Amino acid sequence: MNTEAQPVVVYVTYQGAPQDRFDRDYYVGVHLPLTMKAWGQYGLLSLKAFFPATEQEGTLALCECVFRDEGAFEAAFASPERSAVMADVPRFTAIAPLRARVTAL
Template sequence: METVFVLYRSNSGDFRFDRDYFESVHLPLVRGAWARHGLVSSTAVYPTGEGDLVAVAVNEFRDRQAARDAFGSPESEEVMNDIVRYTDLTPSRLRGVSFTY
């Protein structure tokens, strides 16, 4: 399993992030675009505490090649273009291999 975390960070309190849109429109768009490439699940996480993380999208793919195929697919353009509709933050990605016990 390959996990791709999409991190939304803010260094100030002055940002826009529409959770409702992110959950009800963007994540289903992600699922629709990337399921055929091996996306298994996509989950929204909203960290609490003192850190600068506003939100994290946890995307689980069948394997590393599936993640590469999804992000390199023509459908990715629509996914990336949708970001401005719910936030003015610039997301960053973190990848890793995950194991479930």
């Protein structure tokens, strides 16, 4: 049995249509650094943003968030900094983020 802590991966997606407001520059240049600063101290290891290659309805943005382990994930989402991270979302979109925790097959 492997007792080593496993990273926790969370995908945050924003679903909508091409005409929906989503400021990519703000998201990458301001929101992701804010999130890393807020949650890095709890064990957020990395953030990567992805955008569709073509304009289409569906996923407008996707972010891969990698936490050190389960404890890091729980600590970040329970932290006092969580409110600042969430309060920043309306600055780049009116779309509510969807979160999905994933595991490798």
